Amino acid sequence: MGQRSSATHHRDLRTGIPLWLANGRPRVPVSNPDSLPKRVDVAVIGSGITGAMLADALTAVGFSVVVLDRRLPCSGSTPASTALLQFEIDTPLIVLGRKIGVENARRAWLRSLKAVDDLSRRVAELRIECDFKRRSAIYLPGNVLDVAGLKSELAARQKIGLPSELLDRDELRRLTGIAKPAALISTGGAEVDPVKLAAGLLRRASARGASIFAPIDVADVAPCRTGVTVTMADGRGVDARFVVFATGYEVPKGVPLTGHKIISTWTIATAPQPDRLWPGRELIWEAADPYLYIRTTADGRVLAGGEDEDFSDADQRDALIATKTATLQRKLKRLFPDLDMTPEYRWAGSFGESATGLPSIGAVPRMKGCYAVLGYGGNGITFSMMAAQIIQRTLCGITDPDADLFGLSA
């Protein structure tokens, strides 16, 4: 707290034009900075998918909200996302059970399943056009879980009622053409255009009275008599009862990071080839490290990402774009020899990892009135939904039954 330059670390979040911005920027109403109110219930910092979900959830229960972003709306990591919406957490249930206890792992996985369902309902309720489609997900064996490991994972999932089944070699080949000895298939997933979703939620929140200010850099947050004073880099200020940092991989200064890491990841999208895709268009991912995840898009492209590396330096990341996209292309070709995997789009970005694969959501220790959402992991968007629900309840004075799983440690 108190650093004058900015309340969060700056980061070069992504390079290249992601598919979702190919047709230009999303339409989001932005207010004139001169109309910044003196007082508000909640200041949400960040207008990506997390800030958008928070703005929706908080205005829905009657809070007055401002959304503040140093970039234009939906211009951070959100457009880089491949936006597979999975309840399946990066850390397998059997592994998570060993890390945080079987009962806590059960609660985390079930909450994740509920979050995708709740998001699906919310998108339908608000009639947001964002190419949201329910999809099953196929989990291929790899160096993290081999076929025996997948079977153990399946037993643990089925024991707690998760909607997963085993596919044998023939079933997998029939569904996807992929030649592997077995895989898991789970219902309960979805895919979306993350920019259309975030922009749609921001528009709905704006219609309920939220004001979006961008670009405006939050320089400082400090306690005041009525809550928290949020000071912008240009000296403007707003007093809020609560502040929520939804700042993605630009981590708030003063927020403790335990087991969180910013790493790098790469993505490609092919040209549309709708008539050649696997018929069920399942989401596909590997129990491997580095992993590969694959989906299709509304216009019939193959979209894939992965090849993560353990560093966050943007120059180093960008220097590897050609090599990494060639590797992704080669791996895709191995799975789908008949598809054209030539990239029409390719981009690279920062990505977040946590020691458990779970997000951190909740009150920031020693920063009264401040909350943060670190939705790190391959399920960032699913976690944003969980975060919006948990923070909404918390600010309403209601205890969310799963909040204790995700709290920020001191």
Ligand SMILES: Cc1cc2nc3c(=O)[nH]c(=O)nc-3n(C[C@H](O)[C@H](O)[C@H](O)COP(=O)(O)OP(=O)(O)OC[C@H]3O[C@@H](n4cnc5c(N)ncnc54)[C@H](O)[C@@H]3O)c2cc1C
């Ligand atoms: C390549 C890639 C693939 C991914 N694939 C998936 C996937 O398949 N499924 C999935 O669920 N998740 C995926 N993720 C993760 C997911 O995209 C992220 O979790 C999500 O986009 C983060 O959204 P956010 O709103 O928290 O952050 P952002 O979109 O980065 O928004 C945060 C905003 O905060 C603003 N900000 C920061 N500091 C300040 C400040 N001091 N003042 C004002 N504004 C500030 C920034 O300008 C930024 O716009 C992927 C991510 C990447 C990069």
